[in-house]
Amino acid sequence: MPRYVCCCRYDGTAYRGFQVQVEENTVCRVLQDALEQLFRVRPEIKGCSRTDSGVHAYAFCFSFLCEKEIDPKRLPAALNTFLPPDVAVVQASFAPEDFHPRYDCLGKEYVYRVLNRRLRDPFYEKKALLWPGKLDEKMLNRAARAFVGEKDFTSFCGSNGKVKEDMVREITEFSVTRKGDEIFFRVRGTGFLYHMVRIMVGTLLQIAQGVYPEDSVEEMLQAKDRRVAGMTAPAHGLYLNRVFYDPVLLSAAEEGAPWLK
Amino acid sequence: MPRYVCCCRYDGTAYRGFQVQVEENTVCRVLQDALEQLFRVRPEIKGCSRTDSGVHAYAFCFSFLCEKEIDPKRLPAALNTFLPPDVAVVQASFAPEDFHPRYDCLGKEYVYRVLNRRLRDPFYEKKALLWPGKLDEKMLNRAARAFVGEKDFTSFCGSNGKVKEDMVREITEFSVTRKGDEIFFRVRGTGFLYHMVRIMVGTLLQIAQGVYPEDSVEEMLQAKDRRVAGMTAPAHGLYLNRVFYDPVLLSAAEEGAPWLK
Numbered sequence: 079m080p081r082y083v084c085c086c087r088y089d090g091t092a093y094r095g096f097q098v099q100v101e102e103n104t105v106c107r108v109l110q111d112a113l114e115q116l117f118r119v120r121p122e123i124k125g126c127s128r129t130d131s132g133v134h135a136y137a138f139c140f141s142f143l144c145e146k147e148i149d150p151k152r153l154p155a156a157l158n159t160f161l162p163p164d165v166a167v168v169q170a171s172f173a174p175e176d177f178h179p180r181y182d183c184l185g186k187e188y189v190y191r192v193l194n195r196r197l198r199d200p201f202y203e204k205k206a207l208l209w210p211g212k213l214d215e216k217m218l219n220r221a222a223r224a225f226v227g228e229k230d231f232t233s234f235c236g237s238n239g240k241v242k243e244d245m246v247r248e249i250t251e252f253s254v255t256r257k258g259d260e261i262f263f264r265v266r267g268t269g270f271l272y273h274m275v276r277i278m279v280g281t282l283l284q285i286a287q288g289v290y291p292e293d294s295v296e297e298m299l300q301a302k303d304r305r306v307a308g309m310t311a312p313a314h315g316l317y318l319n320r321v322f323y324d325p326v327l328l329s330a331a332e333e334g335a336p337w338l339k
Numbered sequence: 340m341p342r343y344v345c346c347c348r349y350d351g352t353a354y355r356g357f358q359v360q361v362e363e364n365t366v367c368r369v370l371q372d373a374l375e376q377l378f379r380v381r382p383e384i385k386g387c388s389r390t391d392s393g394v395h396a397y398a399f400c401f402s403f404l405c406e407k408e409i410d411p412k413r414l415p416a417a418l419n420t421f422l423p424p425d426v427a428v429v430q431a432s433f434a435p436e437d438f439h440p441r442y443d444c445l446g447k448e449y450v451y452r453v454l455n456r457r458l459r460d461p462f463y464e465k466k467a468l469l470w471p472g473k474l475d476e477k478m479l480n481r482a483a484r485a486f487v488g489e490k491d492f493t494s495f496c497g498s499n500g501k502v503k504e505d506m507v508r509e510i511t512e513f514s515v516t517r518k519g520d521e522i523f524f525r526v527r528g529t530g531f532l533y534h535m536v537r538i539m540v541g542t543l544l545q546i547a548q549g550v551y552p553e554d555s556v557e558e559m560l561q562a563k564d565r566r567v568a569g570m571t572a573p574a575h576g577l578y579l580n581r582v583f584y585d586p587v588l589l590s591a592a593e594e595g596a597p598w599l600k
């Protein structure tokens with residue numbers, strides 16, 4: 079039975095994340111609905127990540143088995159006709175039958191987008207966090223350096239996190255850049271805990287506010303206690319931007335958002 | 340009685356344009372609702388332009404008289420709390436009592452945004468025209484050159500246009516630029532006829548398709564007949580980007596969208 083792997087983009091505003099247990103409006107469900115319309119069967123979908131309610135994705139990979147065969151090149155356009163405007167498949171290919179978009183993922187890149195101005199802008203509504211306070215991207219970069227490496231991220235894991243055993247994750251890159259009045263926090267790593275990016279960004283924003291000193295991240299990590307780290311930044315600024323697999327599987331998954339190019 | 344002039348931004352998707360006669364959902368109406376909540380009186384609003392249903396604005400100027408005095412610096416944030424998420428006031432100041440945002444306007448800049456790719460993108464939904472066909476921006480620039488100058492634009496005026504007498508308008512700038520898979524048509528002029536920008540852009544897109552030869556604009560202008568020009572491009576790609584007044588009145592009105600910077 080052929081296994082398909084697809085890369086999709088979605089505006090997460092209307093969704094309770096990609097996949098949840100209970101029957102709710104999820105991206106996974108609208109994808110299954112579209113697949114059912116196209117294939118007349120409803121395949122199970124495996125996603126590359128859980129994403130929270132309201133979080134967006136520029137590249138989200140999902141995979142499914144389906145006995146019906148269709149040229150993967152034609153699959154995105156065919157599926158898109160059955161998908162709502164806020165979800166679109168951008169690439170598809172065949173994958174090995176045992177491929178799993180989550181376990182076979184080599185790394186992910188998240189981008190947290192902040193609109194650093196006093197007044198809100200309708201074109202950034204639910205697409206970036208409005209933050210009127212002063213943000214010095216050089217200082218933020220210095221403060222974020224302590225996140226990079228293989229570390230225990232217990233202090234940066236939301237209390238609803240299900241992973242209780244191994245809290246060690248590796249962050250390979252953390253950069254903060256400015257483009258006009260937009261600030262981008264870009265975090266790349268091999269794995270992430272529940273709410274981890276949002277707590278890291280929330281902590282950095284509070285460092286900018288003076289709530290914590292610039293060099294406090296190291297100490298927070300060592301404390302291994304969620305209560306010592308900062309706030310969880312809101313979901314609507316967060317984008318799953320790129321997902322990395324063995325080369326040639328899905329080039330679109332490594333494309334990312336246009337704002338950072 | 341003090342006259343206020345404000346610059347606002349709006350995502351036009353949900354609106355029947357800025358101002359229409361009948362009772363419908365217009366940007367003007369939500370602004371009046373907000374003013375009424377703030378001032379306890381409902382001032383009449385004069386806008387800098389009619390804009391069509393679904394057209395967006397990065398800088399739209401409006402003005403009103405109101406006996407209640409408030410520091411214009413505080414007005415945008417105060418009004419924004421009463422405005423829906425898709426409309427925001429970004430600047431305000433006092434203006435001479437006889438100021439009219441439409442008649443005192445020295446020029447306007449529209450931007451038409453095209454997403455030139457095969458598959459749709461959720462983040463451009465209703466914000467740009469999806470155009471899968473080949474677009475050569477150099478050729479489009481050459482073809483658009485014929486629009487520049489003081490000309491009779493009868494062929495590029497929608498048939499619902501109310502102006503019947505003087506169809507002469509002056510286009511001071513027309514440029515087509517590419518940024519990745521986005522194409523921006525930027526048109527600056529002292530005045531515009533009904534649907535004029537959308538018909539100019541639609542015609543250029545059809546020139547790119549080969550429907551009309553590259554050098555056909557000149558002939559179309561000379562014909563003074565709407566039927567010889569091309570299609571009216573859809574509203575959702577169009578932005579009123581900048582509005583020009585006597586300097587110092589409203590600097591925000593000259594700011595424009597961040598994508599073109």
